Amino acid sequence: MAVRFFNGMEPAQSNELVVEFATDPSRYRHWRVSYEGPIARVEMCVDPEGGIKPGYELKLNSYDLGVDIELADIVRRMRFEHPEVRAAVVSSGTDNVFCAGANIHMLAASTHAWKVNFCKFTNETRCELEDADAFSHQVYLCAANGTCAGGGYELALACREIYLQDDGSSAVSLPEVPLLGVLPGTGGLTRLVDKRRVRRDRADVFSTTAEGIRGKKAVQWRLVDGIFPRSRFLDEVMKRARKVADAVAAELPEGEARVGIKLGDLSPEITETSRRYRHVELSWDRAARTASITVRGPSPEDVALLGEGPAAIHAAGDQLWALRAFRELDDALLYLRFNLPDVGLCLVRALGDAEVVAAHDAALWGQRDFWLVNEVIRHMGRVLRRLDLSSRSFFALGDAGTAFVGCLLELALASDRFYLLDDPENPVKVGLTIFNEGVVPMSHGISRIRAHLHGEPDKLEALAGRHELLDPEEADDAGLVTVLLDDIDWEDDTRVAIEERASLSPDALTGMEANLRFPGGETEDSKIFARLSAWQNWIFIRPNATGAQGALSLYGKPERPIFDWKRV
Amino acid sequence: MLSNSVDLNSKIPNNVGLADDPKLLRALEKWLPNYLEWWHDMGPTDFEDKPVYLRTAISVDTDGWANYGHVRMPDYRWGIFLNPRQEESTIRCGDDAGKPAWTEVPGEHRNALRRIIVTQADTEPASVEQQRLLGHIAPSLYDMRNLFQVNVEEGRHLWAMVYLLHKYFGRDGRDEADELLLRRSGDPDKPRILGAFNQPCDHWLSFFAFTMFTDRDGKYQLAALAQSGFDPLARSTEFMLTEEAHHLFVGETGLDRIIKRSAELEKIDPNGDVRNQGGIDFDLIQRTINYWFTYSLDLFGGEISSNAADFFATGLKGRYREDRLDEHRALGQSYRLQVVDGGRLVERDVPLRNAMNEVLRDSYIKDCERALRKWNRTLEESGSPNRLTLPSRRFHRHQGIYADHKFDPAGNLVSGETWEKEHHRWVLTPADNAYLLSIMKPVYEPGKFANWIAPPSRGIEGQPVEFEYVKMHD
Structure with a gap:
């Protein structure tokens, strides 16, 4: 720090x-x-x-x-x-x-x-x-x-x-x-x-x-x-x-010796309008009140390494793509939250080769019994939950070169909207892997796809186990896409959507998103972030707490608080 | 009904109409055997069968509260006395100053009041525990009697506080009253609440310093509580103050007599070596003052305190002699404090209400300075070149804003190394205690005094100094 x-x-x-x-x-x-x-x-x-x-x-x-x-x-x-x-x-x-x-x-x-x-x-x-x-x-x-x-x-x-x-x-x-x-x-x-x-x-x-x-x-x-x-x-x-x-x-398997790995510094390259990590880039435009987070997917070498088994994975340590990329994403999200308060909308892109991402997920999942891989997967879950809980609008932009597949599709599913390009010249693939089926759940306990298709159980059913790459239209039919745009409309429609979003009341958007992102039941965690935090945040702005004569303002001061006794 | 007359036939003498409150009476009668058991375990047990010339309060009138006679300590009539008051009491400070005082506990202040009362109450049995073995090395029967007088009255002060807990704080209050008999001074697991009351007090120099400095904190705390808007607390503590005065007298004159004697011994010795004559040298007396004065300063609480501000604002605790001040709200005023900032002492203004602990500490320090002047007059009259001083309020502190830094007795910031090197010259050391214990042998013959202390100028209640204040061979 x-x-x-x-x-x-x-x-x-x-x-x-x-x-x-x-x-x-x-x-x-x-x-x-x-x-x-x-x-x-x-x-x-x-x-x-x-x-x-x-x-x-x-x-x-x-x-x-x-x-x-x-x-x-x-x-x-x-x-x-x-x-x-x-x-x-x-x-x-x-x-x-x-x-x-x-x-x-x-x-x-x-x-x-x-x-x-x-x-x-x-x-x-x-x-x-x-x-x-x-x-x-x-x-x-x-x-x-x-x-x-x-x-x-x-x-x-x-x-x-x-x-x-x-x-x-x-x-x-x-x-x-x-x-x-x-x-x-x-x-x-x-x-x-x-x-x-x-x-x-x-x-x-x-x-x-x-x-x-x-x-x-x-x-x-x-x-x-x-x-x-x-x-x-x-x-x-x-x-x-x-x-x-x-x-x-x-409770652990007998004879398993766990030897830790070192978590090194991420050392992003910092400019006045961006933070560049190895796999992630956060950039912002204060005037437009928007930011972009771009995540670059794994390489074929990253996938091959996973196939070599625990020893190779352990040797790679914090350089493992799934660990490094999500640590970078975590840092970017925290930076966005604390240091870019006037940025209301964040555009999310996942770049890469769809086939490779799918193969990566399968290879990583295949090693899940190795403690380190388990940790990597749990960590991915926590970072994605941090994204769910970030009070910014997120639009996922699936334009040319993107690969919203598996663990990266989670970024789109965590976003408030998913715009996908339908352009035969620049074919974009979208796909589900095991990582979309509850491996990295939301804080209220269900997968993002389940929350996404909460009202369309048939579509959810149809996607179960369908680990294959989908064309834009297939993805749209499957219910994954908010707006499917061809290349003629893409530029204009996304620009208008972004400008419109950036113009709405930030408070109303925060409240609206926090409500719409979590269809389904509650868990202890989600109650803390929704019920408890929401009430707390309300109380924080009430005069009885933070007004000139509020209890929090006057704590430790010589005067005593004066309450407005009306219950609201 | 509160009256001047005390019901002495009751198991628990009182002027609070216990007989008319059977529920409370039952509760207190249930507590009584536990108290006696505690007294037997932790009081001056080895002297239980010796008649001691004690004063017992039989009425709260000016002439009735000190009734003298030989009493065995377990037979002492611990009672409950509140000062009567003619006029209607008012809240004396804070936001509600001038409004009628509370005769019942206001719900919103219940927890704060209970905490204040429990903290005060806890000090009373604590000091009895600290002093329980001192009778064995008493320098005279006169001093031994004073010790036991202090002890039984600390016991009575516990009763005064326990009465408030039982009467006004329901089940919680009863639980707290029980806990007061379970904590033990210096016990690592069940220590007394405040630091000074867990320090060993195992010889008479510490006893006199304790009654001089630590009981004097008690005086100022009681005086501040005597200004409380909670009327039963104010009246209880007012009465306690009349008894507390004797404890301070014991400490102040005890040290004065030691100082006088040391000056004599200094003169007797060809090299002016007090220790050579079996006395207590001035450096050691100074270290004792430094030690107990500063531990007692801690008892006033933090220099900048939101609790202090709250207690004042809500009228629970006033300043020393609040009723004689003109202004009782203390808003919009500030108090200038020395604080450590970036390794230097700088001045900072804090809101007056938040500095109420410091305001009370000021009154206390002034009072201590008066005693120091008196002792130095004794030295002057004896022709001794020695003078004693009070250390700075920043020195040797374990609570508050100075606790994290090291200061010399003059109040200058010093390094940790300097402290390590010098502190044995500044505060009591184990070697000091060993020496003091080596010279403190009991003197149980009426009229005789240990070599290291001068006799008092007069006896108790018109009795001669050689009076048999404690009957050792009854």
């Missing part, structure tokens, strides 16, 4: 800083990570002076985006670089406080957009913790060796098990409602009742009690899984961690 301030150049946005998400352990300021065989220790020791923006101190292990960028990096690297880890213990390196949650002064001083983006990213990171538990046999345990408040408890909630120091004062709490007039918006409310199944009336009491709940009562209410006295606390948690690690290891 690094922050660049624009020096005399065009300011990136109102926050006037450019956030970079790349970091590595040698650059961490806020966390200590250590590995001992199957156990990892992750210690939060936030540097109060290390805020990503000026103007606040990160006291009491409170966090801001910079702290969370490092956590996200830790969780991701652990899966790739330390696949031997079965249990990770998250604790605090600061005495008597585990984590006080998101820094309130940072929140109070931030723009609405910053708050929303920050919360979304932290939510995605919490989901990554759970994803590692679910799919990588890496279980997180929280050792709350001190006060565990707000976002601190929400971090704990993302772990499979929570242990609290029993010292008569350490408590778990969600003080957002009573103290700040906002919600515990990093999954807190959702995980309380859905994941930990805390009774909802107790959750109500808990979430309105600023000082929280400690000791035996916290166990009785299922807010934590256990309490230990201070003198034995870490020993007991480590004992438990070893037990969990053993149990998790027993």
